[in-house]
Amino acid sequence: MGLMKVVVVALMWVMVAGRVRGEEVTYDGRALIINGTRRILFSGSIHYPRSTPQMWPSLMAKAKQGGLDVIQTYVFWNAHEPEQGQYNFKGRFDLARFIKEAGAQGLYVSLRIGPFINSEWKYGGFPFWLRDVPGIVFRSDNEPFKFHMEKFVTVIVNLMKAERLFASQGGPIIISQIENEYQNVEAAFGEKGPSYVRWAASMAVGLQTGVPWMMCKQDDAPDPVINACNGLRCGQTFAGPNSPKKPSLWAENWTSRYQVYGEDPRPRSPTDLAFAVASFVARKHGSFVNYYMYHGGTNFGKSASSYIPTSYYDQAPLDEYGLIWLPTWGHLRELHAAIKQSRKPLLSGTYTNYSLGHLQEAHVFRTNSGRCAAFLVNFGSKARLQFLNATYNLPAQSISILQDCKKVTFNTAKVNAQYGERSANPVQYLNQNQQWRAFAEEVPSTKQNSLVAEGLLEQMSTTKDVTDYLWYTISYNHSQNDGQQTLHVDSLAHVLHVFLNGEIVGTIHGSHNGAKPVFENPIPFREGQNDISLLSVMVGIPSSGAHLEKRIAGLRHVRVQGMQNSMQDLTYNQWHYQVGLVGEKMLIYTRKGSKQARWKHLLGYTNKPLTWYKTRFDTPQGTDPVVLNLRNMGKGEVWINGQSIGRYWVSFTTPSGQPSQSLYHIPRSFLKPTSNLLVLLEEMGGDPRSITVETISVGRVCGKVSESHHPSVVYKSKKPRVRLECQQRRKITSIEFASFGTPVGNCSSYALGSCHSVASKAVVEKACLGMKKCSVPVITSRFGDDPCPGITKSLLVVANCS
Numbered sequence: 001m002g003l004m005k006v007v008v009v010a011l012m013w014v015m016v017a018g019r020v021r022g023e024e025v026t027y028d029g030r031a032l033i034i035n036g037t038r039r040i041l042f043s044g045s046i047h048y049p050r051s052t053p054q055m056w057p058s059l060m061a062k063a064k065q066g067g068l069d070v071i072q073t074y075v076f077w078n079a080h081e082p083e084q085g086q087y088n089f090k091g092r093f094d095l096a097r098f099i100k101e102a103g104a105q106g107l108y109v110s111l112r113i114g115p116f117i118n119s120e121w122k123y124g125g126f127p128f129w130l131r132d133v134p135g136i137v138f139r140s141d142n143e144p145f146k147f148h149m150e151k152f153v154t155v156i157v158n159l160m161k162a163e164r165l166f167a168s169q170g171g172p173i174i175i176s177q178i179e180n181e182y183q184n185v186e187a188a189f190g191e192k193g194p195s196y197v198r199w200a201a202s203m204a205v206g207l208q209t210g211v212p213w214m215m216c217k218q219d220d221a222p223d224p225v226i227n228a229c230n231g232l233r234c235g236q237t238f239a240g241p242n243s244p245k246k247p248s249l250w251a252e253n254w255t256s257r258y259q260v261y262g263e264d265p266r267p268r269s270p271t272d273l274a275f276a277v278a279s280f281v282a283r284k285h286g287s288f289v290n291y292y293m294y295h296g297g298t299n300f301g302k303s304a305s306s307y308i309p310t311s312y313y314d315q316a317p318l319d320e321y322g323l324i325w326l327p328t329w330g331h332l333r334e335l336h337a338a339i340k341q342s343r344k345p346l347l348s349g350t351y352t353n354y355s356l357g358h359l360q361e362a363h364v365f366r367t368n369s370g371r372c373a374a375f376l377v378n379f380g381s382k383a384r385l386q387f388l389n390a391t392y393n394l395p396a397q398s399i400s401i402l403q404d405c406k407k408v409t410f411n412t413a414k415v416n417a418q419y420g421e422r423s424a425n426p427v428q429y430l431n432q433n434q435q436w437r438a439f440a441e442e443v444p445s446t447k448q449n450s451l452v453a454e455g456l457l458e459q460m461s462t463t464k465d466v467t468d469y470l471w472y473t474i475s476y477n478h479s480q481n482d483g484q485q486t487l488h489v490d491s492l493a494h495v496l497h498v499f500l501n502g503e504i505v506g507t508i509h510g511s512h513n514g515a516k517p518v519f520e521n522p523i524p525f526r527e528g529q530n531d532i533s534l535l536s537v538m539v540g541i542p543s544s545g546a547h548l549e550k551r552i553a554g555l556r557h558v559r560v561q562g563m564q565n566s567m568q569d570l571t572y573n574q575w576h577y578q579v580g581l582v583g584e585k586m587l588i589y590t591r592k593g594s595k596q597a598r599w600k601h602l603l604g605y606t607n608k609p610l611t612w613y614k615t616r617f618d619t620p621q622g623t624d625p626v627v628l629n630l631r632n633m634g635k636g637e638v639w640i641n642g643q644s645i646g647r648y649w650v651s652f653t654t655p656s657g658q659p660s661q662s663l664y665h666i667p668r669s670f671l672k673p674t675s676n677l678l679v680l681l682e683e684m685g686g687d688p689r690s691i692t693v694e695t696i697s698v699g700r701v702c703g704k705v706s707e708s709h710h711p712s713v714v715y716k717s718k719k720p721r722v723r724l725e726c727q728q729r730r731k732i733t734s735i736e737f738a739s740f741g742t743p744v745g746n747c748s749s750y751a752l753g754s755c756h757s758v759a760s761k762a763v764v765e766k767a768c769l770g771m772k773k774c775s776v777p778v779i780t781s782r783f784g785d786d787p788c789p790g791i792t793k794s795l796l797v798v799a800n801c802s
């Protein structure tokens, strides 16, 4: 044996011996089984490309503190393989680093490989080149598709194996997902649907990861793949596992509904969310619940799908910036603790249920050794329930969790956790003309365009998703004898800007609900030749539905209508094309590219469509999240030091009259201390002088707890307490309001009630001032004399953190 060979053999021996031994993860009809133990697992979705590696440790620490056991993420194929065969696992796309971070913090990982993921992510995660594979039919029993899907899934599984990330290898991944909500579209594929499902399951299982696979929303998921539920109320809607040998898993319990441009946010109250989770555990014996999303984050660059804003699930337990969203995070944390306290009866007890009224149920889990857990479910209004010889008062639409089937440890409708108020605070104004430079994007005319084609080109296959923009330009000969003429344009893209001889004459857009842009306006043509330049814009490519490979976009029909019904159809004429914008080609948003542009003074360039703006700004001190407030801008995209922080569309207001989004997150890792290059492309017209650099903070916290509340099992204390904690290294610097008695209202609006202890403020100030966190017991003895004997009192405290 040569020396080299000896070294290699020795090295291999060290690697095998030193390897952390793992165990296969299995399951039975009750739960996932890890290391031989059934587990109740709370999981939260955090998507690595929607935050930065610098944010991951803190996001995961807060998830862990919030009572989560698992971090769930999709795998984003088009982020990893933007060009066929060229893989990228760097920076925000460093999947292995993300999973290792979870493992380092003692969290498991649920890996949803897909590779179709929807996720309001462009093209549902599919790389755009996949569309050009000859003969391909996405998500069907189709050889070219299956070839590429298997290849990518194998790349990911092998990468995980090489990094020893499966639990079976000692790593954190305890479950993986193949496909995603396929049943929604299965019928569109006829008999190729079911055979594709069977193929996907057996392909995945064949990769031998040593941990189970699941399919969500796939009632007939083939054994041994587990069918999991997605939705708002799996406690009511889930038909259950398709085998008694499989556990009840909830892959997506939406923490709010994703927002779309032009619609108001659809938040979900913490009490509704807690009800849904408790209901699933009680009624469907759920043992795995994943919050979609636990942290939504930011759709950087052009990663959002059609009409999806840049901010994603801001009102999840962790907000877009990674701050704790109150009181949702705290309320769920207490719920998790209450459920886990009963894990023994839940996972190994026998189950009985009975009706306690028309809309009231009891669900009881009891072990042989006599340990017992009960869930009293009230679907109706406020109710007084008799259960095992005791009386329980339940608020409307709530579930009480009873430890030992006696003591209430949690009620989903009673929020003891603190509330908080988040605000954005301007730190830099960019309101001076001389701070800005402008560069006007040229409107192409028929003379300059290089690409010429007969008829209207389909937009996505022309731009290949490299740009949102495609110019269609045509020359049109108008005679005054034709009188007033109207231009009609039908589009399957999202926005259309109409220019006549280089000047804007109209802008229209469609919407997420399926409305397509249709332009129909009289046009002030001049005598003779006119250039009609139509800028067709995509706001993300679609991410859902069957046959994504066949989707089309761009202009469909263009005609000019005159008086007396005279009509000229230009649809099939010769058109001139420009793919993308001049500024995009120059990479004008990078330091190097911006030097090549001939920038002008700002004056004369505000409120003009298709204008690039640039300035520089210094990074705000401290560690608070940084945002740009784009209040008076229209629509476009923003780059910081060459990195896109996403599209913006402030001018698309919601029914309540608010911009869909006006604050745009700049991760601190995108910034250098001074002189950051900020470049915006404004499509519609806006005034950059109104832009401010702001920081986000939770400046006020508030709690209201009644003396009759049962203290949360998260804490050791047996007394009810108001607990306050500042985030972001802040301290409580003042007590704005404190009343022990019968205060009315909540954190945004409060007042003294008829009963009030005069000692309230002094007691709270003594416990809290100068502290990062404090807790004040809600008991009369702490406040001296009883201000109103015989009446149930509560303590409401509003404090400022700075």
Ligand SMILES: *[C@@H]1O[C@H](CO)[C@@H](O)[C@H](O)[C@H]1NC(C)=O
Binding pocket: 022, 023, 034, 035, 167, 170, 171
């Ligand atoms: C299983 O238990 C061993 C020993 O306690 C531990 O090192 C390992 O991390 C556990 N594995 C999992 C997946 O929890």
Ligand SMILES: *[C@@H]1O[C@H](CO)[C@@H](O)[C@H](O)[C@H]1NC(C)=O
Binding pocket: 353, 354, 355, 361, 362
């Ligand atoms: C009890 O459970 C059974 C089986 O899961 C179900 O059919 C029935 O509706 C439940 N009854 C109540 C009162 O929850």
Ligand SMILES: *[C@@H]1O[C@H](CO)[C@@H](O)[C@H](O)[C@H]1NC(C)=O
Binding pocket: 388, 389
């Ligand atoms: C309920 O009370 C009755 C009468 O006091 C008693 O016989 C019974 O054992 C009690 N049941 C339970 C479950 O405590």
Ligand SMILES: *[C@@H]1O[C@H](CO)[C@@H](O)[C@H](O)[C@H]1NC(C)=O
Binding pocket: 477, 478, 479, 528, 529
């Ligand atoms: C435009 O139309 C007028 C009248 O129809 C015609 O005389 C003229 O030659 C046309 N011009 C071009 C450039 O086609």
Ligand SMILES: *[C@@H]1O[C@H](CO)[C@@H](O)[C@H](O)[C@H]1NC(C)=O
Binding pocket: 745, 746, 747, 748, 749
């Ligand atoms: C706070 O109380 C006010 C007045 O009663 C009410 O309008 C508001 O909706 C409440 N806010 C919350 C968050 O409960």
Ligand SMILES: CC(=O)N[C@H]1CO[C@H](CO)[C@@H](O)[C@@H]1O
Binding pocket: 230, 231, 232, 233, 237
């Ligand atoms: C997609 C999906 O499952 N949506 C469901 C979410 O939950 C609500 C409430 O139960 C249902 O109405 C939706 O159909």
